[in-house]
Amino acid sequence: MEGVRYFDIRHVRGEVSHIDIENTRVESAGTTFLDRAIIRVLGPKGWGFLAVDHFERPRGRKFDELLGKAAALGSLTGEEVVLADAPAGMLPVPHRKVDPLDIDLEEKGRVLLEIERAARLPAIASTRAGYTEKYEDVRFEDSCGNEYSYSLVRSGYSILAVAERSGDMQIGSKRQHAIQDFPLYHRQEDGETAARRAIALLDARRARGGIMNAVLDPELAGVFAHEAVGHASEADLVQEGGSVLGGKAGERIGSGIVTIVDDPALPEFGFEPVDAEGSRVERTTLVEDGVLSSYLHSRETVPAVGFGHPGNARAMPGEPPQVRMSNTYIAEGTSTPEELIEECRDGFLLCGSRGGQVDPGRGVFQFNAEYGYLIERGECGGMVRDVSLSGEILATLHNISLCAKERKMHPGYCGKGGQTVPVSDGAPHVLVRGAVVGGRGPD
Amino acid sequence: MAPPTSSFVARWWVAVDPIEEILEAGKRRADEAEVWLATGSSVAAMLRKRKISSATGSDHQTLSIRVIKGGRIGVSSTDDPSSWEECLGAALRSAALAAPQEWEGLPASSEKTDGFVNFDESAVPDPEQVRDLVSGMEEGADRHPVEIISGNAQISQYRVVLANTHGLYCEDRESMVSMGLETIRDQSTGYEYEASWKMDIDPVSVGERAAFLAATSHGGKDIPTGTYDVVLSPDALGQLMGATFLPALSGRNVHAGRSRLAPLLGQEVCDPALSLIDDPMHPRGLGSCLWDGEGTPTGVLTLVERGVLRCFAYDLKTAYQFGKETTGNAVRSGMGGGVTIGFHCMTLDGPRGEIGGEDALWVHDVIGAHTANPLTGDFSVELANAYLCRGGNPEYPVRKAMLSGNVFDMLRDIRGLSREEKVVGCCVLPSIRLKNQKIIGI
Numbered sequence: 001m002e003g004v005r006y007f008d009i010r011h012v013r014g015e016v017s018h019i020d021i022e023n024t025r026v027e028s029a030g031t032t033f034l035d036r037a038i039i040r041v042l043g044p045k046g047w048g049f050l051a052v053d054h055f056e057r058p059r060g061r062k063f064d065e066l067l068g069k070a071a072a073l074g075s076l077t078g079e080e081v082v083l084a085d086a087p088a089g090m091l092p093v094p095h096r097k098v099d100p101l102d103i104d105l106e107e108k109g110r111v112l113l114e115i116e117r118a119a120r121l122p123a124i125a126s127t128r129a130g131y132t133e134k135y136e137d138v139r140f141e142d143s144c145g146n147e148y149s150y151s152l153v154r155s156g157y158s159i160l161a162v163a164e165r166s167g168d169m170q171i172g173s174k175r176q177h178a179i180q181d182f183p184l185y186h187r188q189e190d191g192e193t194a195a196r197r198a199i200a201l202l203d204a205r206r207a208r209g210g211i212m213n214a215v216l217d218p219e220l221a222g223v224f225a226h227e228a229v230g231h232a233s234e235a236d237l238v239q240e241g242g243s244v245l246g247g248k249a250g251e252r253i254g255s256g257i258v259t260i261v262d263d264p265a266l267p268e269f270g271f272e273p274v275d276a277e278g279s280r281v282e283r284t285t286l287v288e289d290g291v292l293s294s295y296l297h298s299r300e301t302v303p304a305v306g307f308g309h310p311g312n313a314r315a316m317p318g319e320p321p322q323v324r325m326s327n328t329y330i331a332e333g334t335s336t337p338e339e340l341i342e343e344c345r346d347g348f349l350l351c352g353s354r355g356g357q358v359d360p361g362r363g364v365f366q367f368n369a370e371y372g373y374l375i376e377r378g379e380c381g382g383m384v385r386d387v388s389l390s391g392e393i394l395a396t397l398h399n400i401s402l403c404a405k406e407r408k409m410h411p412g413y414c415g416k417g418g419q420t421v422p423v424s425d426g427a428p429h430v431l432v433r434g435a436v437v438g439g440r441g442p443d
Numbered sequence: 444m445a446p447p448t449s450s451f452v453a454r455w456w457v458a459v460d461p462i463e464e465i466l467e468a469g470k471r472r473a474d475e476a477e478v479w480l481a482t483g484s485s486v487a488a489m490l491r492k493r494k495i496s497s498a499t500g501s502d503h504q505t506l507s508i509r510v511i512k513g514g515r516i517g518v519s520s521t522d523d524p525s526s527w528e529e530c531l532g533a534a535l536r537s538a539a540l541a542a543p544q545e546w547e548g549l550p551a552s553s554e555k556t557d558g559f560v561n562f563d564e565s566a567v568p569d570p571e572q573v574r575d576l577v578s579g580m581e582e583g584a585d586r587h588p589v590e591i592i593s594g595n596a597q598i599s600q601y602r603v604v605l606a607n608t609h610g611l612y613c614e615d616r617e618s619m620v621s622m623g624l625e626t627i628r629d630q631s632t633g634y635e636y637e638a639s640w641k642m643d644i645d646p647v648s649v650g651e652r653a654a655f656l657a658a659t660s661h662g663g664k665d666i667p668t669g670t671y672d673v674v675l676s677p678d679a680l681g682q683l684m685g686a687t688f689l690p691a692l693s694g695r696n697v698h699a700g701r702s703r704l705a706p707l708l709g710q711e712v713c714d715p716a717l718s719l720i721d722d723p724m725h726p727r728g729l730g731s732c733l734w735d736g737e738g739t740p741t742g743v744l745t746l747v748e749r750g751v752l753r754c755f756a757y758d759l760k761t762a763y764q765f766g767k768e769t770t771g772n773a774v775r776s777g778m779g780g781g782v783t784i785g786f787h788c789m790t791l792d793g794p795r796g797e798i799g800g801e802d803a804l805w806v807h808d809v810i811g812a813h814t815a816n817p818l819t820g821d822f823s824v825e826l827a828n829a830y831l832c833r834g835g836n837p838e839y840p841v842r843k844a845m846l847s848g849n850v851f852d853m854l855r856d857i858r859g860l861s862r863e864e865k866v867v868g869c870c871v872l873p874s875i876r877l878k879n880q881k882i883i884g885i
Contacts, residue, residue: 018778019540022699030537030779033521033530047497053504054523069500073486076570079494105540126700162701162818169703169818209823209847209883210668240491241627242592320499354814359827361592361625361632364843366825368814386816388823390845438823440847440881 001064003071004041006083008142010276011037011055012317019109019131021116026109034136036318040277041070046077051318084302086279086310090148093180094267100133100155100182108133111184115159118191123199125164129191131157131184136317146278154179154269154422156411159191163198170385172198173370177269177411177422200383201371207387207439213347214389214435215340215375218408222425223353223367225330226414228393229260232360233286233294234323234416235301235308244363244393245292249307253292254397257333260287262296264312264326268424269411272314276321279310286328290397298323316419325414329426333403337429340402342378344431349373349380350387353410358393366390366438388438396432404429462606465508465527470608472535473510473517475549477607477737479775480524481505483617485599486568488577490624492591495577498570501599507780508534509737514543516760520780537779545763550738551609559616560724561731563641566618568598576646580624583650587626587658589633594624596646611738619729622646624653631840633657633828634808638729638866656807656828663842666831666884672803672858673846673880674832680791680875681867682812687820687850692719692746693784694757698765703818703851707752714857715750716793721772721786728788730869736773736782744770758784789870791860798859798876800835809846820850823883845883853877 013035020028037055041048048070058066100108108131116129133155141147156177163170174190176183216224229245237243245253264272264281272281277299284294295305298313301323313321341349349372356367368388374381409426462478469476482504489497507520508530517538521530576596584591599619606612622644623636633656637644675683696702704712713719723732723741735741737759745753758773761784774785799805807828815822829841861874 016779020778025542026540027542028516028518028537028778028781029540030517030519031533032519032779033523033526033533035522046495049497049499051499051501051503053502054525073498073500073570076488076498076574077495079491079496081496105536109540128699128701164700167703167706169701171816171818206821209845209881211885240592241590242625242632244630318501320497354816355811356814357811357825359632359810361627362630362827364810364825364827366811366814366823366845368811368823386819386821386823388811388814388845390811390823390825390843392843436843436845436883438845438847438883440821440823440849 001067003043004067006042006143007040007067008140008277009037009039009057010315011139012136014134014136017105017133019105019112021112021129023127024113024116029105029109034317038315038318038320039066039070040320041067041074042081042083043071043074046074046079046081048072048074049320053318081300082303083299084310086299088146088278089280090150090274091265091281093150093152093273096180098182100153101135103182108184112157114188115184115191118188119159119161119195121195121199123163123165124161124195126162128160129157140278142278148274148278150273152179155182157184159194161195161198163202165202168202170198170201172196172201179267179269179271197371201385204371204383204385206441207348207372207384207437208441209437209439211434212437213344214432214437215344215349216430216432217349217351218427218429219353219410220350220367220369221330221427221430222410223356225260225427226325226328226423226425227356227358227367228365228396229286230262230325230328231358232363232393233296235295235297235305236323237360238295239301239304242361244360248292251292252290253394254287254290255400256290257403258287258290258397258400259285259331260328261285261331262312262325262328266327268327268409270326270423272326275311275313276315277313279313281311282309284308296323296325314421316421319419322417322419324416324421325423327409327424329407329409330403330428330430332405332407332428335402335404337404340404340429340431341375341380343402344375345378347375348384348387348437349375350389363393364390365393386439390436390438396435399433400430401433402431461524461527462604465531466606466608468531469508469510473512473538475511475608477509477549479507480604481601483599483601484568485597486570486573487595487597488573490577490591490594493581495574505780506530507775509781510534510538511546512538514546515539515541517541518779518781547763549607549609550611552611558733560733561618561640561729562616563618565642566598566600566620568600573598576622579646580622580650583647584624584626584654586651587654589626589628589654589657592625592627596622605738607738613734613738615732620644622649624650626653626657628657628661631657631660631663633660639727640729660828660840663840665842666844666882668884669882670879671882672801673877674798674803674805675875675877676807677865677867677872677874679806679809681870681872682809683815683822683850685868686812686815687817688854689786689789690817692755694755694761694765694767695784697755698761701818703820704752710752711750712752713747713750713854717747717750717854717857718745718792719747720745720790720792721756721788722790723787725788725790725871727866727871729866730787732787735771736775739769739771739773741771741787744772756784756786758782786869791872793860795860795862795873798861798874799832802834803832803876804841804882805830805832806846815850822850823847847881847883853880
């Protein structure tokens with residue numbers, strides 16, 4: 001079609017189920033239906049996108065009209081977009097271990113209730129458990145003749161317990177998400193773990209903030225990899241001039257023991273069989289032995305920025321693709337967690353994550369631990385609460401002095417530009433020297 | 444006003460409203476049924492550096508059905524209103540799973556349901572209008588020595604219909620205009636945005652402020668750890684309150700044992716100068732409405748009056764369950780397309796005046812407010828675009844520091860509110876001056 005250099009269509013149909021249990025009552029449960037498409041057209045310059053609910057792909061003249069609408073929007077653009085060639089090909093979607101679609105919602109509610117009931121220990125004032133399950137049937141086609149389709153189911157649950165004593169309230173939580181599996185069976189201990197953590201936090205001290213050494217557990221160190229390095233490696237941000245890692249291709253940006261990888265092919269929660277613009281997915285080493293070795297890319301950012309390969313374009317249903325992380329982790333080192341704590345001498349062991357945020361242009365990040373422990377003279381001491389960590393990306397990468405040898409991945413969700421996608425982050429235990437720890441404990 | 448472009452003007456005709464049919468079918472299979480149908484369109488443009496990189500036109504339609512049968516509430520939604528029978532079936536199955544509760548019925552028709560309070564006919568989802576907004580922001584950014592990282596502008600219009608088997612039929616039209624710009628000078632960034640339901644935002648001003656923040660934050664210095672008087676901008680205040688204080692005012696959290704404010708009704712919870720009021724008729728509120736998400740007429744709700752906690756917010760479900768009255772605070776962002784408790788336009792009131800006259804740390808934005816402890820209100824956030832001010836004048840920008848505190852405690856003893864206000868999500872807020880806040884610097 002005249003004036004159209006390229007088009008693609010990504011259409012997602014599916015169902016989202018949820019169960020919400022609050023203090024042993026099913027407050028809400030049910031299924032909603034999803035049917036959204038995004039049509040992208042590359043005109044003489046930039047992109048025109050059409051987002052349509054309840055999409056039925058037209059043929060012939062009506063299809064040309066649809067492309068024409070998108071192209072008309074594209075005429076607003078002034079940026080010269082060039083697309084890199086990308087290897088096509090789709091990975092097989094992992095086999096469903098226990099297919100959540102085969103289990104009815106009543107059974108899911110029953111198992112979730114067991115987990116919630118396990119959290120109802122005597123000091124617990126409130127419990128809440130939630131289950132979500134998203135089944136997506138994805139269809140993609142582009143003007144080069146590439147077509148693919150696949151279906152994937154992601155499910156997960158969370159349990160939250162609130163402990164209360166003399167007006168003080170503390171939260172303990174556990175969560176698990178999975179692809180192609182039903183993660184609720186045999187997890188009652190998660191309810192009790194959440195409850196016991198909430199109760200323990202009632203006796204925890206407030207952390208005293210300051211600059212000190214910190215050992216991050218695998219979940220929090222994974223959030224560091226994601227927030228501090230992963231986002232700044234996204235080539236769309238580099239292209240805009242909004243990343244502190246821009247212009248540092250091939251340069252040393254951290255300690256020689258730091259290697260950070262993003263891999264959408266891993267069968268973890270951020271798995272994608274093919275990316276949202278039809279490119280084959282593969283592992284990307286972002287940082288290798290402290291040296292910046294690649295950015296994360298879409299087809300558009302490779303010609304504009306270079307230093308990497310396409311395959312990290314991801315999108316919510318009905319939304320345009322963005323450069324996104326998938327399964328991001330710090331590679332294993334050779335130490336044990338005990339050695340890290342001994343080497344830390346004085347500081348904090350920070351555990352679990354309440355989330356984080358980064359300003360990649362300024363190169364500053366912040367994230368909050370669910371709980372922590374004081375480290376004194378190389379030994380782990382009492383529990384602390386409401387402790388966070390912030391820092392400058394480049395300084396902190398240089399200050400990582402030890403990595404333990406056992407890595408764990410943790411599933412979650414990541415937001416960027418109004419879109420939320422499933423991801424996983426991981427790491428071994430990591431020792432950071434001279435970290436900025438936030439807390440309002442007594443001086 | 445630019446003429447509308449036919450393709451992207453809201454297509455009211457797109458879905459032949461199946462509302463009556465759904466209600467009839469729902470009535471046959473449940474005690475009560477409710478339909479919420481939203482259709483609309485939007486146009487957005489994304490700016491990368493100084494060029495528009497993409498433009499998006501969207502047509503959306505969402506149908507949500509709620510049924511009540513024997514005190515069990517079920518809900519389902521779909522992007523395809525023509526598949527309403529499937530959606531109704533799912534809502535009925537959802538009701539079968541829910542625990543039964545006290546239920547005294549959906550609202551009947553009300554006189555106070557006519558008229559549109561946040562709809563501006565001139566806010567047309569038109570590509571040329573969106574391009575003008577983007578150009579305006581670029582023009583504003585040119586007033587300071589910065590680079591543009593990215594920006595966006597969007598105009599949307601929606602039509603919402605809510606109807607139930609008690610004869611309620613409400614129709615609303617809403618418009619929304621929003622824009623934001625991110626700028627950088629070396630490693631100093633600045634971000635500014637504005638949102639309104641009418642075409643009254645000056646894009647040049649938005650661009651100028653984004654550029655001002657990046658330009659004036661350049662060359663920041665470290666500050667020593669210690670206690671400071673802190674002025675939080677509406678953005679910073681809104682983020683911290685939204686993560687902690689506002690959820691604690693929800694009747695659902697109060698009765699579920701998740702609100703620190705639950706036992707404090709009638710007691711002083713804030714500085715005696717402060718009042719927190721949800722005003723659904725606020726002229727600038729993005730969520731302004733005559734009726735809430737389930738058709739209850741809305742009214743001004745004074746949650747905190749001169750420091751004293753007066754009430755909590757309720758929807759019908761929570762009110763019936765715990766023997767309370769709904770306060771008209773149902774919003775349509777619950778699970779499965781259902782309702783949940785929310786605020787239409789939260790305002791913070793109190794004596795206004797000059798709050799920057801003495802030494803203070805002025806904070807435009809914070810990083811990581813959502814990681815605050817939602818129950819206790821404890822937080823530690825990184826500062827963004829912070830300035831140390833002496834005698835009311837900026838002395839130098841702060842390179843990097845953390846603010847650690849507790850939202851509930853900090854609102855107990857304030858030093859003042861600014862005259863100027865900003866729309867921040869579901870709130871319209873002033874800047875606030877706080878005493879003795881803990882800053883972790885060097």
